[in-house]
Amino acid sequence: MQKITTFLWYDDQAEAAAALYTSLFPNSRVTGVTRYGEAGPGEPGSVMTVEFELDGRPYAALNGGPEFTFTEALSLQVECDDQREVDELWAKLTADGGQEGPCGWLKDRFGLSWQITPRVLLDLIGDRDRAKSDRVMAAMLRMQKIDIQQLLDAARG
Incomplete structure (x- = not known):
């Protein structure tokens, strides 16, 4: 195999x-x-x-x-369960010269791109309610590190 x-x-x-x-x-x-x-x-x-x-x-x-x-053409996506996990990975991967990027993307100190993505973001963007999905997408596009509470607030309108 x-x-x-x-x-x-x-x-x-x-x-x-x-x-x-x-x-x-x-x-x-x-x-x-x-x-x-x-x-x-x-x-x-x-x-x-x-x-x-x-x-x-x-x-x-x-x-x-x-x-x-490395370029952003290759990234490693990490699905996170909660804000604590997002915050912890974000802090550790941007430490010592890493760089924050838009929409949950960052570069670590070695230049490798990561997407630190709460699972709820994927669920909300995939929601069948297009208005809700669009509100969540618009909120996410204004973020660097993803804030789950802001996504939930956007989803509620």
């Missing part, structure tokens, strides 16, 4: 990124580290790849150098 793994390219911060990410989510861990040998292209003995799991899903991070950087 084939296995699909998200593969992330870092300049030289793969190990630090994996450590941060695995500290944030349950059922997460580093599963392997490979190092560059004499053949390079990295410094012999330095970390080449880090394999890790986030909530049981496989990821790999490569220290590939500065040739490529």
